[in-house]
Amino acid sequence: MPTVYRGTIVHTKSLNEFESFNEGFLAVENGKIIGIGNDFNNWLSSSKIDRDSFTEVRLSKFQFLSPGFCDGHIHAPQYAQIGLGMSVPLLDWLNAYTFPTEAKYVDKEFALQIYRNVVKATLRCGTTLASYFATNDLGSTLILAEEAARQGQRALIGKVCSNCNSPDFYVETTDESVDGTQAFVTAIRKLNNPLVLPTITPRFALSCSKDLLQKLGDIAKQNDLHVQSHISENLDEIEAVKQIFNTSYASAYDDAGLLTKKTVMAHGVHLQDDEIALLNQRGTAIIHCPASNTNLNSGICDVQRLIKAGLTVGLGTDVSGGNSVSVLTAIKRAIDVSKHLAFFKKQDILGTGKAQNPDNDYQQLSYKQAYYLATLGGAKALALDHITGNFSVGKDFDALLVDVSVLEKPHRAFTVDELLEKFIFTGDDRNIKAVFVAGNLVKGSI
Known part of the structure; x- marks a missing residue:
């Protein structure tokens, strides 16, 4: 059964190409990424996946998915x-x-x-x-x-x-x-x-x-x-x-x-x-x-x-x-x-x-x-970028569920860039709520 994560998604495509989806989705099946983007309904329609056949996980406004x-x-x-x-x-x-x-x-x-x-x-x-x-x-x-x-x-x-x-x-x-x-x-x-x-x-x-x-x-x-x-x-x-x-x-x-x-x-x-x-x-x-x-x-x-x-x-x-x-x-x-x-x-x-x-x-x-x-x-x-490293379709779902509000609830909402910057400069392992390798949950919970 596919799992679809709805919320903020961030990853990179090259050194100078950072890609993010503010109200995006990332779909995973059998440990593989099968879809990513902003238009979930259009993807769902084109993929011919029944709406009742997947698990949906909604992220909070202070959470985002990142590659591991x-x-x-x-x-x-x-x-x-x-x-x-x-x-x-x-x-x-x-x-x-x-x-x-x-x-x-x-x-x-x-x-x-x-x-x-x-x-x-x-x-x-x-x-x-x-x-x-x-x-x-x-x-x-x-x-x-x-x-x-x-x-x-x-x-x-x-x-x-x-x-x-x-x-x-x-x-x-x-x-x-x-x-x-x-x-x-x-x-x-x-x-x-x-x-x-x-x-x-x-x-x-x-x-x-x-x-x-x-x-x-x-x-x-x-x-x-x-x-x-x-x-x-x-x-x-x-x-x-x-x-x-x-x-x-x-x-x-x-x-x-x-x-x-x-x-x-x-x-x-x-x-x-x-x-x-x-x-x-x-x-x-x-x-x-x-x-x-x-x-x-x-x-x-x-x-x-x-x-x-x-x-x-x-x-x-x-x-x-x-x-x-x-x-x-x-x-x-x-x-x-x-x-x-x-x-x-x-x-x-x-x-x-x-x-x-x-x-x-x-x-x-x-x-x-x-x-x-x-x-x-x-x-x-490490010559493994054909398997992992970002959220390209077909790669393994190696990912982090990050929550920047764990240590202190922010006083306002953040942009996607601010979420990542906040995590990098003030975060630690406590902000990493869940860790996935090849789709398997190896730390935390969702």
Whole structure:
């Protein structure tokens, strides 16, 4: 039986194309979107659906339907250490906090506890699609995949690969990494759950030998798999990659066949122009992680530069470099970073009479553009925009029912734009009344 939602509907069709329906409708059947627009009666007549054969849900004037959020980069095991080490540079932070934490996941009971909580937390915050890094441990990584499937979240899951430049207590041999990856891909496919997919996951170039990167590239190509890793996050990291691989960061991956149309690279803070051109040529996307870039003192990513160069960009919380699992928070942080860049490019900050990095053509990221990065942009980056990301007919119904009146009843009615803006700048998970993945209610009620 179809369900028809009547009220305010918002989504994006591209970075600069925001579409909304004030008194609109969205029709869903068997988890798929079968209709959207303003003229419900005309659609109903043309669709030949009997008026008595569908369930109608009417939204209040302070509610709207939105596509679900996409978290393009999150480390599930690091949920256990969220909020710690936020003043430490990346490489020191990995050694002091992250590697010791991730090594604990050989304990399956510990893994189940944390992974159950992180999937629950991300769903609560509206993440209907997440691209998860797990750990080197095969068994516990499968627990994460099983937990995402059980709770009904759409997820890309990766067993982390690292055979060098890692602590003795948390490192694999090349064979262990390759065999574990192949076993993980096989196990995920045996789950036979269309929501959960494997993704090849070299931690970053520093933690993998050339041989391992090449073998992971071969596995990805042979099985047409997604790929995820990190690139150009920290200046010390970039210099180390140059010393080891004798090439640019992007080329280190490309030489192994890891830059594809199904690859996402987190950060991209310090990419050189030739690296951006290479990523664009390969169709590889960047996941912008504004919170962790700030928290770990990595730098400020000029997202507009990447977009103007033709790259697809999504948003990531990058927990636990990022200090929140909420993509809504990542939207706000992305807007902040863009505004800070504008200060450097246009304002006389130090009283010198000129901007520090003059660029009068620079345009700040608008809240609607940031919203795109968190929804359709993220789905496109993860090569899943044919399934999710907006409300196009034929896509899965991955959606949020948002209510801006939950915390404080507004004193007046809002326009559609104001509803979204209010949610972005003042909202949190309490404003997300319901979460749907492939039409299934996975949080809240309607």
